[in-house]
Amino acid sequence: MYDFTGLIQGINKWLHSILPAVAADVVGWILIAAAFLGLFAILGLVLVLAERKIAAFFQLRLGPNRIGPWGIFQTVADAIKLLLKEPVGTNRADSFLYNLAPYFVIIAALMSMSVLPFAKGLHAYDIDIGVFFVIAMSSLGVMGILLGGWASNNKYALLGAMRSGAQMISYELSVGLSILTIVLLSGSLRMSDIVASQSDYWFIFKGHIPAWIAFMIFIIAGTAETNRTPFDLTEAESELGAGFHTEYSGLKFAFFFLSEFVNMFIIAAMGAILFFGGWMPLHIGGWDGFNHVMDFIPPIFWFFGKVSFLIFLIMWFRWTFPRLRIDQLLTLEWKYLLPMNLANILLMAFIVLMGWHL
Amino acid sequence: MMGAKIIFYILAGLMILFSILSVTTTRVIRAAVYLLFVMILLAGFYFLVGYNFLAGVQLTVYSGGIAVLIVIAILLVHNIEHRLEQIPTFEYLWKGGTLLAGAILFLTTMRQFPFERIVGTEQVSVSDIGVKLLTLGEGGFVLPFEVVSVLLLAVMIAAIIISKGEKFKTEDND
Numbered sequence: 001m002y003d004f005t006g007l008i009q010g011i012n013k014w015l016h017s018i019l020p021a022v023a024a025d026v027v028g029w030i031l032i033a034a035a036f037l038g039l040f041a042i043l044g045l046v047l048v049l050a051e052r053k054i055a056a057f058f059q060l061r062l063g064p065n066r067i068g069p070w071g072i073f074q075t076v077a078d079a080i081k082l083l084l085k086e087p088v089g090t091n092r093a094d095s096f097l098y099n100l101a102p103y104f105v106i107i108a109a110l111m112s113m114s115v116l117p118f119a120k121g122l123h124a125y126d127i128d129i130g131v132f133f134v135i136a137m138s139s140l141g142v143m144g145i146l147l148g149g150w151a152s153n154n155k156y157a158l159l160g161a162m163r164s165g166a167q168m169i170s171y172e173l174s175v176g177l178s179i180l181t182i183v184l185l186s187g188s189l190r191m192s193d194i195v196a197s198q199s200d201y202w203f204i205f206k207g208h209i210p211a212w213i214a215f216m217i218f219i220i221a222g223t224a225e226t227n228r229t230p231f232d233l234t235e236a237e238s239e240l241g242a243g244f245h246t247e248y249s250g251l252k253f254a255f256f257f258l259s260e261f262v263n264m265f266i267i268a269a270m271g272a273i274l275f276f277g278g279w280m281p282l283h284i285g286g287w288d289g290f291n292h293v294m295d296f297i298p299p300i301f302w303f304f305g306k307v308s309f310l311i312f313l314i315m316w317f318r319w320t321f322p323r324l325r326i327d328q329l330l331t332l333e334w335k336y337l338l339p340m341n342l343a344n345i346l347l348m349a350f351i352v353l354m355g356w357h358l
Numbered sequence: 359m360m361g362a363k364i365i366f367y368i369l370a371g372l373m374i375l376f377s378i379l380s381v382t383t384t385r386v387i388r389a390a391v392y393l394l395f396v397m398i399l400l401a402g403f404y405f406l407v408g409y410n411f412l413a414g415v416q417l418t419v420y421s422g423g424i425a426v427l428i429v430i431a432i433l434l435v436h437n438i439e440h441r442l443e444q445i446p447t448f449e450y451l452w453k454g455g456t457l458l459a460g461a462i463l464f465l466t467t468m469r470q471f472p473f474e475r476i477v478g479t480e481q482v483s484v485s486d487i488g489v490k491l492l493t494l495g496e497g498g499f500v501l502p503f504e505v506v507s508v509l510l511l512a513v514m515i516a517a518i519i520i521s522k523g524e525k526f527k528t529e530d531n532d
Contacts, residue, residue, distance in 0.1 A: 022361075094438055097391065128481055132414040139422025143394065146429050150387065153438045165430045172422075189484055 002298050005121030032124050036114060043265050044258040045075045051261075051315055058319040085250035090153060093247065097151035102248070102255035104144030109259040109266065112137035116269050117191050119279045119300035130191035131183065134270060135176050138225060141263070142168045145227075145234065148256070149244035160243030163326060164234035167224060170333040171231075174221035177341040181214040181348045182207070182274045185357060195278040200285035202277040206358045210348040215275045217341055222267035223314055224329070226260060230321035231329060268310035272303065279303040285358070365406060373399045384442045387432050394425040411482055 011031075015024040049064070049072065056063025064071030089098060112134040117123040127133055142165065149161020185207050186194045194203075204211045224231035235243035245256045272278060279299035283291045324332065351357055373396055380392035397420040404413035491499050 092438070094385070094387070097387065100391070127410055129410045129414045132411070132418070136414045136417035136422060139418055139426070140398075142422065142426055143429065146426065146433065147387075147391065150429075150433050150438070158433065162430070162433060165426065165433070169423075169426065183484065187483075187485060 003120045008121055036110060036124070040110060040113070040258070040262055041079075044261050045079060047261040047265065047311070048078070048257075049075045050311070051318075054312065054315045055319060058316075079254070082250060082254040087250040087252065089249075090247050093153045094151040097147045098247075099252070101144045101148030101151060102252045102259075104147065105141050105259040106144075106255045108137045108141035108144065109262045112266050113262065115191060116266070117195055117273065117278055118303055119298070122300065123192065126190060126192050129189045131179055131189045131194070131270075131274070134266070135172070135179065138175075138263075138266075139168075139172055141259070144256075145244050148248070152244075152247035154247050156240040156242075157244050157246045160234045160240050160246070164227060164244060166326070167227070167231065167233060167329060170330060171221045171224040174217055174333060174337045174341055175225055177338075177345060178214040178218040178221065179270070179274060181210060181341075181345050184345070184348050184352050185211070191273060191278075194273060195280055198277040198280050199283055201283070201358045202275065202280070204275040207348060208351065208357065210344050210351060211275065213340065213344045214348070215271070217337055217344070218271055218274070219267075219310070219313065221333075221337065222271065223317055224333075226263045226267055226314075228260075228264065228314060229318040230323050232323060233326055233329060264311060264314055265307065268307045268314065269303075271310045272306035276306045277302075278306075362406060366403075369399050369402045369406070382445070384444060386436055386440070386442060387429065390425065390428045390432055393428070394421055397421045397425060409482075411487065 012024075012028060015027055018024075019027060052074070053063045053071075055061075064074035067073040067077050089095070114124050115127055115130050115133050117126070145164045145168070146161050149157040149159075149164070152158075182194075182203055183189060185203050186197050188194060188197075198206070200206075204215055207214070227234045233243075235245075240246070245253055248256060277283075279302050281291070281294040281297060281299065281302050283294060376392045376395040376399070380389045380396065383389050383392065397416065401413045401416040401421065404410070404416055490497060491503050494500050
């Protein structure tokens with residue numbers, strides 16, 4: 001539970017002992033891919049249930065409560081229903097792009113998940129540009145929404161896609177710049193370095209006020225990146241039907257739906273890694289006894305605990321704030337968040353230069 | 359090394375395929391999507407030679423930025439039923455022939471240069487990139503960096519003036 005390095009190496013050695021080298025590598029890759037796909041599906045089921053339960057909690061309802069104890073199998077039933085549904089498409093859609101669009105979204109989500117460190121030694125690909133890779137992948141995900149909205153040949157879908165294009169391209173800047181503020185502290189884009197350099201203080205404490213500002217901007221812009229309320233203009237049920245995925249049904253709709261929730265997980269995980277130390281337990285420099293007690297809680301619980309807290313925060317936003325209009329949305333980004341972010345980066349650079357951080 | 363070679367040929371083959379599709383298709387949005395695939399595959403080449411940072415830049419700027427901008431522009435002006443005109447066969451022939459001649463010229467010139475395989479390239483750190491971008495001396499990029507920034511600023515102002523041209527004029531008359 002504490003260190004997965006031994007377990008992963010054990011599996012790797014065992015594969016190499018029973019198979020030739022190339023085959024062992026290929027089987028290893030397939031196992032990793034299967035693990036990620038499994039995590040993807042489980043995340044989808046758990047997060048949708050959590051969303052419905054939390055929504056019910058905020059609205060003084062019970063939420064799903066018929067299937068299984070406290071309704072915990074509701075989303076499993078929903079998933080089976082979606083799998084069995086007939087795929088209904090439109091006749092005059094651009095069928096190639098219409099079918100391609102969901103894969104853009106889902107592949108971008110999967111690829112950005114592949115570089116996240118889940119616990120000590122539980123890290124699929126520790127690429128040297130880790131954080132930057134996640135930004136690059138999230139900018140590819142926009143393409144799926146744009147193409148899906150356009151290829152449906154539906155004016156509501158097109159409106160949703162245009163809104164999402166304007167929104168995601170603007171808010172990508174804020175996400176990128178707030179991540180850059182933290183990269184100034186860590187001096188590295190590699191995920192394992194970022195986590196390791198938080199072993200005395202988490203970055204949110206290390207960077208004083210600029211880190212708090214960066215975290216707030218990150219969580220606002222992250223909510224916008226994932227197209228969630230109060231920034232869900234792309235879907236806006238009351239105005240556009242269902243926005244860019246109006247014409248999708250069955251499994252393809254499920255892909256859009258699933259990747260939206262997984263993107264929320266990725267934003268929360270990035271927030272946990274960058275600001276709250278990832279899987280690193282709460283350590284305070286110099287307090288050895290306290291640090292030792294904190295080490296008894298396994299890293300994987302720390303990681304998923306922090307991620308769950310951030311996901312709860314994002315869901316809390318959804319039931320607290322009303323939806324923004326498109327001009328308010330763009331004003332918020334270009335007139336408030338972006339200038340604040342640039343000033344914040346300068347402030348952080350100054351703090352790092354003077355060595356004032358903890 | 360064998361695996362890298364196989365991946366190289368798969369990437370190269372796909373890249374040639376999508377490049378050809380991108381210029382022969384009659385639907386302009388599909389041309390943009392094929393162009394996007396070519397840009398993503400180019401990032402694949404950078405990953406293959408181990409230059410991950412450039413691959414990330416390629417994915418963010420070209421695939422995520424330029425290609426998305428092209429697609430948004432097409433979304434605004436094109437109907438889904440719209441088709442470009444079919445190119446006549448004889449045009450394919452002489453344009454393809456010209457291209458082939460150019461490729462042969464390029465390859466014969468390039469092959470005269472003795473390329474060396476660089477083994478064990480060191481990883482580039484973020485601070486290296488940052489320092490090089492702001493260095494004036496040898497290997498520094500501060501001048502190109504500033505020139506590009508000024509150019510982009512000028513382009514943005516020009517775009518605003520073109521799109522709001524009429525409004526600026528009426529304000530002057532008042």
